[in-house]
Amino acid sequence: MKNWTTTHYKPHARRETIIDVYRSRFNIHKIPNGKQYWSLCSDCTNDGEPHKDTEIGQMIHHDIISEQDFVGVDIDSNTISRNTIAYPHATWICNDFFAAMCEVDTFEPAIVNFDTISTPKYAIPVLGDIINIVPPNTMIVCNMILKCRNQIILPISEISQQIQIHLSGVDVDFHPDIMTYLNGTTEMATIVCYT
């Protein structure tokens, strides 16, 4: 298991679970023209300023996307306002993540980062809903809590089976490893799948 609780765990985690995995799966450096990177985004600034270790900053820095490819969604309106000022060429939406996907005019994801700190009870049905509506050749990355204070919430071996229950005839491929990591005393899992 990774322990990313030390310094800069987010950039390391994003590099290993998003950038490297996407490039190795699709054998391309950058998402195709006209495609989008969707993220449950949080604050993508450093004190209101753009920064290369935030999610959008890192993705642009590694040249897997351009600024205008990024669609950041958060239910917190202050977060969205700050991000809009720092990165004005990206799209920022204050809404529920799945509702935003259903409501936009142009939904062309190449990558979806459903980066929750939720338990499988909430995250898995929504992940299923997302997989059901994304186009072919989309990579979906989902973080969720697996174990809290030594209490197992869902064994790793049951995750993909639980996700399949929510799919409506969509073909999905799972990355062979479910990557697990510690966030304080909480054990998280990163699930990557492709349509």
Ligand SMILES: C[S@@+](CC[C@H](N)C(=O)[O-])C[C@H]1O[C@@H](n2cnc3c(N)ncnc32)[C@H](O)[C@@H]1O
């Ligand atoms: C773990 S953070 C995202 C971190 C970010 N992806 C990164 O790599 O730095 C999760 C964010 O999701 C937002 N959030 C939680 N539930 C949501 C929902 N249903 N729809 C939209 N945003 C939500 C929270 O406000 C929080 O800012």
